Amino acid sequence: QVQLVESGGGLVQAGGSLRLSCAASGRTFSYYAMGWFRQAPGKEREFVVGISRSGGNAYYVNSVKGRFTISRDNAKNTVYLQMNSLIPEDTALYYCAAAESGYSSTVVPRQRYNYWGQGTQVTVSS
Numbered sequence: 001q002v003q004l005v006e007s008g009g010g011l012v013q014a015g016g017s018l019r020l021s022c023a024a025s026g027r028t029f030s031y032y033a034m035g036w037f038r039q040a041p042g043k044e045r046e047f048v049v050g051i052s053r054s055g056g057n058a059y060y061v062n063s064v065k066g067r068f069t070i071s072r073d074n075a076k077n078t079v080y081l082q083m084n085s086l087i088p089e090d091t092a093l094y095y096c097a098a099a100e101s102g103y104s105s106t107v108v109p110r111q112r113y114n115y116w117g118q119g120t121q122v123t124v125s126s
Contacts, residue, residue: 012123
């Protein structure tokens with residue numbers, strides 16, 4: 001199993017930036033495809049972005065494309081989410097997630113993620 005701990009959330013004005021981190025421990029980090037999800041108040045949790053085991057491929061939902069960038073450092077067992085040009089609609093609890101994957105270059109489907117962190121709050125003020 002893998003354990004995930006997010007950090008880096010906070011309060012930021014619209015147009016600002018934040019960088020989230022997710023530190024993994026337990027089983028070998030490079031065995032897992034990684035992703036970020038978010039849940040706004042009163043809404044269901046939604047997929048934001050996923051990255052392959054190798055870090056070479058990523059998939060973004062349209063609402064964050066061009067503003068958010070996911071990356072990973074397998075040597076540091078960490079995945080990052082750089083969020084730029086933040087808007088109030090980005091306000092949510094952000095979760096890091098992991099999915100075992102047999103393919104190093106594949107971004108796994110969102111329903112495959114089965115390990116979750118506790119979440120870190122991102123609040124964007126207008």
